[in-house]
Amino acid sequence: MALSKTAHIVTAYGEELDQLNDELARMGGLVETQLTTAINAIARRDAGVAGEVRQREKQVNAMQVDIEKRVLRLFALRQPMATDLRMTISALKISTDLERIGDLAKNIAYRAKDLSAYPALGLMDRVERLGAIVIQQLHVVLDALSSFEVEPAIRVWRADDEVDERYNALVREMLISMGEDSSLVEPGVHILFVAKNLERIGDHATNIAEALHFMVTAAPLEADTPPAS
Amino acid sequence: MPDNQSHSDSIAGAGEAEQPVKVQARDVCVSYSGKQALNHVSIDVPDRSVTAFIGPSGCGKSTFLRCLNRMNDTIEGARVTGSLKIDGLEVNDKSVDPVVLRANVGMVFQKPNPFPKSIYDNVAYGPRIHGLALSKDELDAIVEDSLRKAGLWDEVADRLNHPGTSLSGGQQQRLVIARAIAVNPEVILMDEPCSALDPIATAKIEELIDELRENYCIIIVTHSMQQAARVSQQTAFFHMGNLVEYGTTEDIFTNPRDPRTQDYITGRFG
Ligand SMILES: Nc1ncnc2c1ncn2[C@@H]1O[C@H](COP(=O)(O)OP(=O)(O)O)[C@@H](O)[C@H]1O
Ligand SMILES: [Mg+2]
Numbered sequence: 181m182a183l184s185k186t187a188h189i190v191t192a193y194g195e196e197l198d199q200l201n202d203e204l205a206r207m208g209g210l211v212e213t214q215l216t217t218a219i220n221a222i223a224r225r226d227a228g229v230a231g232e233v234r235q236r237e238k239q240v241n242a243m244q245v246d247i248e249k250r251v252l253r254l255f256a257l258r259q260p261m262a263t264d265l266r267m268t269i270s271a272l273k274i275s276t277d278l279e280r281i282g283d284l285a286k287n288i289a290y291r292a293k294d295l296s297a298y299p300a301l302g303l304m305d306r307v308e309r310l311g312a313i314v315i316q317q318l319h320v321v322l323d324a325l326s327s328f329e330v331e332p333a334i335r336v337w338r339a340d341d342e343v344d345e346r347y348n349a350l351v352r353e354m355l356i357s358m359g360e361d362s363s364l365v366e367p368g369v370h371i372l373f374v375a376k377n378l379e380r381i382g383d384h385a386t387n388i389a390e391a392l393h394f395m396v397t398a399a400p401l402e403a404d405t406p407p408a409s
Numbered sequence: 410m411p412d413n414q415s416h417s418d419s420i421a422g423a424g425e426a427e428q429p430v431k432v433q434a435r436d437v438c439v440s441y442s443g444k445q446a447l448n449h450v451s452i453d454v455p456d457r458s459v460t461a462f463i464g465p466s467g468c469g470k471s472t473f474l475r476c477l478n479r480m481n482d483t484i485e486g487a488r489v490t491g492s493l494k495i496d497g498l499e500v501n502d503k504s505v506d507p508v509v510l511r512a513n514v515g516m517v518f519q520k521p522n523p524f525p526k527s528i529y530d531n532v533a534y535g536p537r538i539h540g541l542a543l544s545k546d547e548l549d550a551i552v553e554d555s556l557r558k559a560g561l562w563d564e565v566a567d568r569l570n571h572p573g574t575s576l577s578g579g580q581q582q583r584l585v586i587a588r589a590i591a592v593n594p595e596v597i598l599m600d601e602p603c604s605a606l607d608p609i610a611t612a613k614i615e616e617l618i619d620e621l622r623e624n625y626c627i628i629i630v631t632h633s634m635q636q637a638a639r640v641s642q643q644t645a646f647f648h649m650g651n652l653v654e655y656g657t658t659e660d661i662f663t664n665p666r667d668p669r670t671q672d673y674i675t676g677r678f679g
Contacts (some may be wrong), residue, residue, distance in 0.1 A: 184668070184677055188678075261676075266664075322439055
C-alpha cells in the first residue's frame with residue numbers, strides 16, 4: 181500500500197509527521213552541501229573550507245538529535261501504524277545515514293586542506309570524478325525522498341556497483357603509481373582516504389534508497405526487485 | 410459495491426495459518442428488518458489463536474459474532490443467510506440446539522455481567538445446567554480449574570461465597586471468562602472486553618487471552634488498534650458490513666493492502 185494522501189483526523193499528528201519529513205529534507209540538503217563543498221575544495225585545491233564545514237557539521241549533528249526526539253515523541257504519543265509507522269522508522273534510519281555522510285564529507289574537506297599542499301596530480305582528477313558520481317547518487321536519492329518516489333531510488337541502489345568498481349580501479353591505479361614514484365605516496369594516502377570516504381558515502385546513499393523503498397512499498401529492496409513502473 | 414462480489418467468490422484466509430480452520434463462514438449476510446448489516450462475509454478463522462475484528466462502529470462486528478452463537482435468533486427482524494460452520498458443522502442447522510451451541514461458543518461482553526450470585530455459583534451455574542459434574546467434589550474441581558485458567562483463583566479462593574458483583578471490574582471480567590470456560594467451550598467470543606477496564610486490568614485480560622489461545626479459538630472485537638496488535642495473530646477489518654481485509658496482524662498493521670484499512674488504522678479521514 182503506497183503512502184496515503186488523506187489527512188489525519190488528528191491534525192496535530194499529521195503536522196508532526198510533516199515536520200519530521202521537512203526536517204529530514206533540510207538535513208539532507210545540508211549534508212549535500214557538505215559533500216559538494218568538500219569535493220569542490222579538492223578540485224579547487226582550496227584549504228579554507230574547514231571552518232565552514234565544521235560549522236555545518238554541528239548543525240547536521242543537532243538535526244539528527246532533533247529527528248531522534250521527534251521520532252521518539254511520535255512513538256510515545258501517536259503510536260504510528262502502517263505507512264506512518266514505516267515512515268517514522270525510515271526517517272530515523274535515514275537520519276543516521278545522513279549524519280554519517282556528513283561526517284565523511286567533513287573528513288574529505290579536511291583532506292582537501294592536506295592535499296592543497298601538493299601540486300596538481302592526475303589522481304586528483306580521478307577522485308574528483310568519483311566524487312561527482314557520488315554527489316549525483318546522493319542528490320538523486322534525496323530528491324526521490326522528498327517526493328517519495330521509488331524508481332530513482334532503485335536506480336541509485338543499482339548504480340552503487342559502479343561506484344564500487346570505480347573505487348577499486350582507483351585504488352589499483354594508485355598502488356601502481358605510488359610503487360613507481362615514491363613522491364606520490366604522501367598525497368596518495370590522502371587521496372586514498374578521500375576515495376574510501378566517497379565509497380562509504382555511496383553505501384549510505386544505497387541505505388537511504390533501501391529505507392525509502394521500504395517506506396513506500398513495505399518491501400525490502402533486493403537484487404531481484406524489478407524496476408518500478 | 411464491488412466488495413459484495415469479491416468476497417462472495419474469494420474466501421478471506423489470513424495466509425500462513427498453521428492451525429486448522431475452526432470457524433468457516435461463506436457468504437454470510439445479515440439484515441435487521443430488511444436493513445443489510447453484513448454483506449457476503451466469507452472468512453476462515455483458525456483454531457488455537459486470537460483473531461481480532463476491527464472497524465468503525467456499526468460495521469457489523471458484533472453482528473458477525475452473534476451469528477456464531479445464534480444470538481441473532483433472539484433479535485426480532487434479524488435474517489441470517491449463508492453458511493457458518495464450526496468444526497465443519499453448520500451452526501444454523503435445525504438439529505443444532507442453541508443452548509448446547511452457546512456452551513461451545515462462549516461470549517464475553519464489554520460490560521462484565523456476572524450473575525447476582527456468589528463467585529462460586531457464577532462459575533458453577535453452567536456445569537450444573539449442562540450436567541457436567543456428578544458430585545460436589547467434581548463441581549468444586551471444575552470451579553477451581555476454571556478460576557485458575559481465568560487467572561482469578563488466587564484472588565478469590567478465600568471468598569468464593571462473596572457476590573460476583575463485589576469484585577473489581579477487571580476481576581468481574583475474568584470471572585465471566587471463568588464462567589465461559591467452565592462449560593468447556595471451543596470458541597470464545599469477546600466483544601470489546603476491555604473497554605470498561607483500566608490499563609492494569611486490561612493488561613491482565615490481555616495476558617489471559619494470550620494464555621487461553623493455546624486451547625481455544627478466540628475472536629475479539631476491539632476498538633483499540635494497539636490491543637488488536639498486541640493480542641491477535643490475525644486481524645480482520647470490517648467496513649460498512651463488508652469484510653474488507655483479512656490477514657496476519659503483522660501485515661495488517663505494517664502493510665495494509667486496502668486504502669480503507671490503511672485510513673482506518675492510521676487514523677485518517679476515509
Ligand atoms: N438489534 C438490532 N436491530 C437492528 N439493527 C441492528 C441491531 N444490531 C445491530 N444493528 C445494525 O446493524 C449494523 C451493524 O451493527 P453492529 O454489528 O452492532 O456493529 P459493530 O459491532 O461493528 O459496531 C448497524 O447498522 C446497526 O445499527
Ligand atoms: Mg459492536
